[in-house]
Amino acid sequence: MSALLMDEIRAFQVPAGKVALWWLGQMGFIFKSPAGTTLGVDLYLTDTPSSSQRPLDLNRCFPSPIEPEDLDVDVFACTHNHRDHTDPGTIARLSRKDSMLFAGPAPSCETFRRLGVPSDRIRMLWAGAELEHADLRLRATFALPTDPGDLNHLGYAIRFADGPLIYLTGDTAWHELVAEAAPQQPDVLITCINGGFANLCHWEAAGLAARIRPKVAIPCHYDMFPDNAADPRQFRAALVIRAPGVRYQQLERGRVWVYPDE
Numbered sequence: 001m002s003a004l005l006m007d008e009i010r011a012f013q014v015p016a017g018k019v020a021l022w023w024l025g026q027m028g029f030i031f032k033s034p035a036g037t038t039l040g041v042d043l044y045l046t047d048t049p050s051s052s053q054r055p056l057d058l059n060r061c062f063p064s065p066i067e068p069e070d071l072d073v074d075v076f077a078c079t080h081n082h083r084d085h086t087d088p089g090t091i092a093r094l095s096r097k098d099s100m101l102f103a104g105p106a107p108s109c110e111t112f113r114r115l116g117v118p119s120d121r122i123r124m125l126w127a128g129a130e131l132e133h134a135d136l137r138l139r140a141t142f143a144l145p146t147d148p149g150d151l152n153h154l155g156y157a158i159r160f161a162d163g164p165l166i167y168l169t170g171d172t173a174w175h176e177l178v179a180e181a182a183p184q185q186p187d188v189l190i191t192c193i194n195g196g197f198a199n200l201c202h203w204e205a206a207g208l209a210a211r212i213r214p215k216v217a218i219p220c221h222y223d224m225f226p227d228n229a230a231d232p233r234q235f236r237a238a239l240v241i242r243a244p245g246v247r248y249q250q251l252e253r254g255r256v257w258v259y260p261d262e
């Protein structure tokens with residue numbers, strides 16, 4: 001499936017004014033514009049063992065839809081330096097380190113550097129900072145860290161040319177400031193819902209949707225590890241209760257979704 005899916009993404013023609021996205025599990029997405037620009041966010045494409053000695057099952061639940069060697073995106077962005085978002089195993093095996101741009105907070109940039117990404121391919125981001133590449137504008141947004149081991153979390157506001165605005169939360173705990181500082185009325189909200197490890201739970205994620213009023217809300221970060229899983233139907237139900245009018249959209253892994261989809 002690996003090379004096949006990457007070939008499919010490369011060949012896919014995105015209609016004008018729209019954006020195409022592929023979910024690869026957890027918070028991993030590939031976005032593509034009508035001009036052909038591709039952005040990968042938080043691509044966890046291996047089964048990198050956790051350094052933690054805690055008795056938790058954090059082995060991946062399904063094979064990676066793309067092998068790192070096959071990955072071909074213009075921009076490889078990470079929201080923070082946890083291995084399910086900035087995966088050393090994935091980055092070490094990338095075969096296009098010299099042609100992709102790498103973006104993320106400082107600790108992720110350190111990981112890029114350590115694993116052989118040339119310094120001139122790395123762009124450090126912080127909340128409010130923006131990266132422009134071809135028709136892509138990638139703005140880092142505020143996220144509240146979930147543990148003292150990594151205090152540099154980001155989310156991303158993603159827009160290609162005049163296409164839809166997508167807000168991806170990154171891993172974040174709940175705080176008023178997260179909702180206040182988030183892009184307001186984005187077209188699409190992509191949010192963690194797992195609740196575990198201090199992330200937004202389904203109820204808090206629906207509360208965020210109620211505050212920022214996206215047109216569509218997509219759950220993620222609930223499917224990769226047995227001991228960090230959640231049922232996305234709880235998020236769908238919480239949206240009905242807390243954010244009526246916000247459309248729930250569950251993505252199928254590895255299957256293209258184009259927005260707007262009417």
Ligand SMILES: [Fe+2]
Nearest residue numbers: 082084085171
């Ligand atoms: Fe995570």
